[in-house]
Amino acid sequence: MADYARVPTAATLSIRPFKAYISDEKLEEFKKLLELSPIGPAVYENTSVGRTYGITRDWLVHAKDVWLNDFDWRKHEDRINSYPNFKAEVKDSQGNTIDVQFLALFSERADAVPLAFFHGWPSSICEFMDILDLLKQRYSPAELPYHVIVPSLPGYAYSSGLPLDKDYGIDVAASAMHSLMMGLGFGSGYLVQGGDLGSFISRILVMTHDECKGMHLNTMVPPSPDDLEGHSTDKQEERALQKANEFTDTSFGFFLEQGTRPSTLGLVLSSSPLALLSWVGEKKLEWTDEDPPLEKILEGVTLYYLTDTISRSFYHNRALGGRATDDPRIARLSVITGFQPMKLPFIEKPCGYSLFLNEIVPGPKSWAMKICNLISFNQHDGGGHFAPPADGKAKGTA
Template identity: 45%
Template structure:
């Protein structure tokens, strides 16, 4: 008997037949991680790493406690069992150049003939782990017979268990092409909705601009300049405060991205050499970009996945395009497809509603009073509610 939500909705247009996949990190890999972590040396106390407000990054106190927990009180096996409670797959995806990519993804398939396909796209330093709380909510809310959606959560190329070509500079357009090929190959060429934040936002936008099968897109981050002649006096107080925080972040928090963009090889070797370095580099982002500090166990699971899959050096390629080059037309162009935007106050790029409305066909907007950059992880019930409301609004015949 097959597991729930795994009945593949084959049709005459299905060209990709995914293989079931199970996360099974070798014991030797986990043992090596512990050895390297145990031998890793902490920096000596300094004025900068003693500042409890984290103005200069993670504190010595936090990194010591995190290292101790990772070594002595963290069980990857529990996380792996939880991860494997969801259906995983891998599939070969052939791009327009004839190159084959191996894409890992999670899926909850519906048995409803009119289910709406939705592809949910993570960013950096995220992964498919971000969407597990939403998948959990859906599994508890619906049965395979009542689930109104087919939910597809890919690991973006270079992240986790998805491959990344070594012979080309991969860009957001390439990611979008591979994702679109996946969705079409799964039989969803007639139409699907994209959803994303961070890198996932840019991919969702490119899908909407350049790929006809993407019929609408919902995002929890939006990036655009203010419209000409914009009157800042029209902003509400939460928008004004968020823009001030965003301006401060661009002054004090963006150095990591410039490093990723300009020296990806060097920082890739640095971070890949030491799990403690990865913990500090990635852990800082979860602490600083969230509205409230996530549980340490959650951060350690994210960092462990990055370490055991060697994701870090393979995943930072997107920054070269986003921070050092002129954006591709498909990123900067307007799409007239329906756009939904969930606004969270602690997002690092907190674009006001009016800016999004001026640059896209904004048909759905929700301003929330709490939440940060990792919306799917921080506020899964809120984000899922927004996505469901958006889909019901823009997809003919959609139901909740």
């Protein structure tokens, strides 16, 4: 691992090695809270209709038992620490100092391309560890064609919390990520990849900084109403609109709650690991084409709980949201994606897009081409919203 940890000589930041560690006392408190947390009574909604109204009681009973008796956080902590792991203080556009934690695989090649992976919500750096393993298996430090940077976004996990005396937004978080890439010595250019929240971070960077040379996304916002005016929809576009309708009709309540009452929700979810598992686990199960391994769900929820992340992660929900429009289809899409249906600049820089079949709103290639200079496209016949960990085996066609 040591060779992958060799920081580029052009770096200007004071970069410190970091080791993930939760104290024994906090782990014991977590276990005790989990043990004492009651599971609500059996009712029609959680027993007789599958997941129509959310997770089932049986699933939660089983998950609690596994979490309490079989799950070993230290094993997951060790895996996080198996990669080169760092912290660095950066300045964002508000002048705040953010202590950013990040995993990295640094290359020894002089022509290595800097590439940042940005996670979404409710995700974390853990969802890129399989990708890091694949790169380590395929390339030695001398052969690796990329410098791979996987940061915890501001407010998430091991990165520092956000200021208490001012609001925070996605654009400010993106500026912190740009400061990180510049401070690592990548002023000649870098690429970005993201899904969910990470896709918005990526889009902001590619639009606002010359040094960000291109992006790859696995979540695509819809075009503006002007772009779709008089546009006849094909089967893929009709499917995307149908999926958007289904999602807003049955599953969108979480977004409104997180965007309008984040204080209350954050305090509730931070008080009980079982409550947090119910809230996050529902999304992990619903937004995929097949259930992820329970161990993987518990890994992510445990990281959120032990690092007090959930309350700090709602700032993007306040920032996103659709404006009124006469087209109900666009209104629905603007709400689900958080994209405000206005004319945004076309992205001239090279862009790639991977479309997974069961994405929440599976935006088709035709939409992506109206938004950006699409030079790479892959359409997969499987997978869902959480592409990095769960959908890597999905087959695709260029």
